[in-house]
Amino acid sequence: GAGVSQSPSNKVTEKGKDVELRCDPISGHTALYWYRQSLGQGLEFLIYFQGNSAPDKSGLPSDRFSAERTGGSVSTLTIQRTQQEDSAVYLCASSLTPGGGNEQFFGPGTRLTVL
């Protein structure tokens, strides 16, 4: 079956612009995660959705970052007023259920470059 897909694969934007990154999880997976991968910080957790519960936003670095998940499926990560330090690869993952030993399946990522 299809894996996790993300779009766009690459995004170049100017400082101060808003960007939207999209994630399509594996069908039937109730948990969805966003991570950020950058040279200096490694892999950082951003936000986590589980079913219809309120998301865990504890990893979002600033209030310029927000995310939503519509209908328990597709998710959009929005970064407002982008800064150069937002340049990174944004990875989305999904799992059948959260926690425990359940595997998270990762998408290929969106590489964001802020000029």
Add this chain to the structure above:
Amino acid sequence: AQSVTQLGSHVSVSEGALVLLRCNYSSSVPPYLFWYVQYPNQGLQLLLKYTTGATLVKGINGFEAEFKKSETSFHLTKPSAHMSDAAEYFCAVRSGSQGNLIFGKGTKLSVKP
């Protein structure tokens, strides 16, 4: 709070040599431990995981890892490196019902012919 330390940001081995990538974790509750591999310009792929039971875990591509509670370690090994093993490897921990994974900084493996 959980944390993961991977010793060595770069490891280089010769083809056919033993691969040993080190991972130590910190967790106040019994952890679930994972190794992921990332090939250039790709997402992460699960190599293996420890949940409960047998402490020696076998994964894909001939890799295995041993959970040692007394040493808080989960080192990844492969008896004989192949050129195709060149990639970046990430160790991760999760505890209980926590959703997200906590990753180490990663170890980039190079394999010399």
